[in-house]
Amino acid sequence: MTYLPNPSQAHAALSTPSEAAKGKPASPLSSFEFWPGWAFYTPVVLYWILLGIRYGDFSTPTAANPRIETGGLCGESKSGILDMAGSIASRWIAPYVTLTTGTDDTHRALDAMTAKGLSVPVVVKPDIGCNGTGVKLARTEAELSAALAAFPRQIKLVLQRLIPYRHEAGLFYIRHPDSPRGEISSLTYKDIPTLVGNGHATVLDLLKQDPRTSLLLHIYTPRLHARLNEVLAAGETLDLVFAGNHCKGAIFHNGAADITPALVTRVDEIMQDIPDFHFGRIDVKFESVDALKRGENFEIIEINGVGSEATHIWDSRTTLREAYAAQFHHYRETFRIGAKKKKEGWKSSGLWHGVRLWRQQKRLLASYPLND
Structure with missing residues (x-):
């Protein structure tokens, strides 16, 4: 069974640097990639609590993007964020x-x-x-x-x-209120795994034959249940997921080496056209890596606030230490930004308001259909 990651049907075409930069052999999964949420995030929650004690407000990060509900931590409206885009930013949004x-x-x-x-x-x-x-x-x-x-x-x-572009990426943007220019702290390429038929193996057989998908059948088989016994013709392809989300089966690769001054300038221009937005991830589809590095030929899918992650941590070559370092860095930054916005007169959302919205969002998520 041939297994091809998209967006280019070859890693090299994406110029993802993780293998060469780290000098590590390919592995199907990192040691922590699919840990239960409570296991991975407990240290992150504890760090958040320590920061909350230090700043005297556990909800300080919600002031980082004060015009967004909870700063984008939970319960925020996707369209509400996009609606804030000015004439410059709106041109880049699908x-x-x-x-x-x-x-x-x-x-x-x-x-x-x-x-x-x-x-x-x-x-x-x-x-x-x-x-x-x-x-x-x-x-x-x-x-x-x-x-x-x-x-x-x-x-x-x-x-x-x-969006007509095949390739997808997540760009994490940070700008302190007292800084005239923002930065891209993380770039993640999101590959859509694709099965390639051989004319005799079923979809389920192909899934079981691949080193990675065989470990994640619980993610792929519910979405493909109607096609599991189908035999793909030789050369026929089947995308295993549409949404570019790691927990739904997309494969993430660290693209930090492709963050260029031109890309930073473009993203900063866009994000500064969204009032009081300082911290979050921009999910985009793009034509090619070269075009993205030039800050050209991409479109924004959505913009996420302080509840988003620097998703390069889900590259299978990322170590647990590196993942926590990235998590702690980003949450420390959002506390710092939130504190500065509070000094400007903005208010945080408050702990219990955030808890209520989180519970409401959890109920909504449970009611939605299975994603494509």
């Missing part, structure tokens, strides 16, 4: 409309899309959500209707034009 599920959803969605100059294919995703939960690709009007019907009623959705 066009979208919103819709609250109810009755006659398909006709209302098509009317809204037509008014914005959109047509299928579109990506349908919940306005409040995380980790790719509920993200659906609608290639046709029939698939759009099915995707809308899969959500509970009175759920606000974002319908976004499908």
Whole structure:
């Protein structure tokens, strides 16, 4: 079974530096890559508590992006963040409309899309959500209707034009309020794993034959249950996931070596056109690595606030020590930024308000359909 990571059907075409830079042999998974959340994040939570004690407010980071609900820690509106974009930033964001599920959803969605100059294919995703939960690709009007019907009623959705670029990346942006210029602290390439048929093995056989997917059948088989016994023709390909999220099966690679002054300048120009945004991850699709390094030919999928991660830590070659160092650095920065914004007069959201929104978001996530 041939196993090809996308976005380029070859690592080298992506110029991902992790193997060469670290000099480590390829391995299917890192030692901690799929630990239970409580196991990996307990030290992070403890560090957050220590910082909260030091700053006298456990919710200090929520002031880092004060115009966003909880600073983007939880419960924030995806469209609400994108709506804040000025004339410069909006040119880099893939066009979208919103819709609250109810009755006659398909006709209302098509009317809204037509008014914005959109047509299928579109990506349908919940306005409040995380980790790719509920993200659906609608290639046709029939698939759009099915995707809308899969959500509970009175759920606000974002319908976004499908970006034509194959490649995806996450760029982590930090700018202190007293600094005229921001930085990109992390760049992560997101590969979509693809099975390639040989004319006799079933999809399930191919999954079991690969060193990585064989360890993660619980992630891939629920989404592919209708095709597990299908035999792919020789050379036929099957993407294992659509959403570029690590916990949903995408494969992440550290692209730090490809952070260039041109890319930093472009991203800084965009993010400074979003009022009082200082800390978070920008998820983009892009034409090529060379174009991305020049700060060209990419489109923004969404912008995430203080609840987002520097996702290069999920590169299988990242050590646990390196992962925690990155986590601690970023959370320390968001406390520092939040404290500076509070001195400007902005307020943090408060611990219990954040807890209520987190519980509400958790209930919403449980109600969403399986992502594509």
